Amino acid sequence: MEKNYYIQPKDIQIDEIYKRGATGKIYAGTFKNQKVVIKIFERSCKEFRNEILILTHLQNKAHHENIVEMIGYHETSNGKQFLELSHSLESTNFIVLEFVSGGSLFDKYHQLRTKKQKISEEKITQYAKDIASGMKFIHELNIIHCDLKSWNLLITEDDRIQICDFGFAISNQKIEQNFDEQNTSLFGCWNPPESLNNFQQNQFTQKTDVFHYGLLLFEMVSLQQPNSFYSKLKKFYQSEKNQNNVLFDLVSNDAGSCNKEILQIMVQCFQKDPEKRPTFEDIVNKFN
Numbered sequence: 001m002e003k004n005y006y007i008q009p010k011d012i013q014i015d016e017i018y019k020r021g022a023t024g025k026i027y028a029g030t031f032k033n034q035k036v037v038i039k040i041f042e043r044s045c046k047e048f049r050n051e052i053l054i055l056t057h058l059q060n061k062a063h064h065e066n067i068v069e070m071i072g073y074h075e076t077s078n079g080k081q082f083l084e085l086s087h088s089l090e091s092t093n094f095i096v097l098e099f100v101s102g103g104s105l106f107d108k109y110h111q112l113r114t115k116k117q118k119i120s121e122e123k124i125t126q127y128a129k130d131i132a133s134g135m136k137f138i139h140e141l142n143i144i145h146c147d148l149k150s151w152n153l154l155i156t157e158d159d160r161i162q163i164c165d166f167g168f169a170i171s172n173q174k175i176e177q178n179f180d181e182q183n184t185s186l187f188g189c190w191n192p193p194e195s196l197n198n199f200q201q202n203q204f205t206q207k208t209d210v211f212h213y214g215l216l217l218f219e220m221v222s223l224q225q226p227n228s229f230y231s232k233l234k235k236f237y238q239s240e241k242n243q244n245n246v247l248f249d250l251v252s253n254d255a256g257s258c259n260k261e262i263l264q265i266m267v268q269c270f271q272k273d274p275e276k277r278p279t280f281e282d283i284v285n286k287f288n
């Protein structure tokens with residue numbers, strides 16, 4: 001039987017603001033004695049509806065250990081801003097998620113950089129496997145995440161990864177709403193080569209997520225945001241010497257030393273032709 005995710009605002013206790021996201025604020029709180037985060041949507045209802053539909057669809061299929069767990073949500077037709085902790089939650093749109101205590105992968109990079117430390121090779125392999133496994137499940141359900149980046153990856157208490165933030169995700173199948181109306185145009189600054197000159201609708205494919213996964217591996221190895229590397233990649237795509245050995249040298253020079261398997265996966269994820277990039281199933285199989 002499908003679970004009912006509807007939550008009564010009176011069952012939520014909000015403690016403090018935890019993070020500020022682009023679509024709203026994330027509060028720490030409790031729901032029936034469980035520590036949770038409450039993601040309150042201040043503007044777009046579109047992203048709120050999208051996120052609850054996608055998470056419901058995923059969770060009705062199965063619970064996946066590498067995807068954040070939604071406990072429930074509250075929806076109102078006239079969703080208002082939530083400005084003060086003393087305000088009632090009754091007139092807001094919010095999602096309640098299990099609290100994932102280790103912060104985001106982005107936060108982790110920042111802490112390690114400050115301490116001049118790196119992520120060990122074993123840990124990189126574990127994180128890479130966790131993300132690929134969650135993404136394989138998402139793609140099997142014909143969903144494209146569309147915003148795969150280190151801010152949207154959470155670290156659990158036992159140091160494993162969970163994928164979050166499905167506000168921009170798209171589904172090839174109609175789940176309930178009319179997905180034609182979705183915002184499927186590309187945004188962000190690290191778009192794959194097939195989209196560089198084409199910002200039209202429906203440019204996202206599962207291979208876009210795979211390209212972004214390659215950038216995530218780059219970030220994990222180098223602990224740097226891929227801005228300057230991405231500029232070099234763009235030049236590589238435009239050059240005549242568009243060959244694999246050139247790409248291999250570019251990635252290994254810029255990322256720094258890492259396990260050969262991870263380096264090879266990065267090179268495959270950065271293939272100019274999206275068809276030549278692996279699927280997440282291929283990537284998961286490489287780790288087994």
Ligand SMILES: Nc1ncnc2c1ncn2[C@@H]1O[C@H](COP(=O)(O)OP(=O)(O)OP(=O)(O)O)[C@@H](O)[C@H]1O
Binds near residue numbers: 025068154165
């Ligand atoms: N379940 C959770 N447990 C702990 N922290 C969380 C959880 N969900 C989100 N966060 C934290 O809140 C931040 C923002 O969450 P999320 O990405 O879902 O919101 P957003 O408004 O869509 O953000 P943006 O658009 O800026 O990426 C995350 O980067 C993470 O640090």
Ligand SMILES: [Mg+2]
Binds near residue numbers: 021151152165
């Ligand atoms: Mg986010």
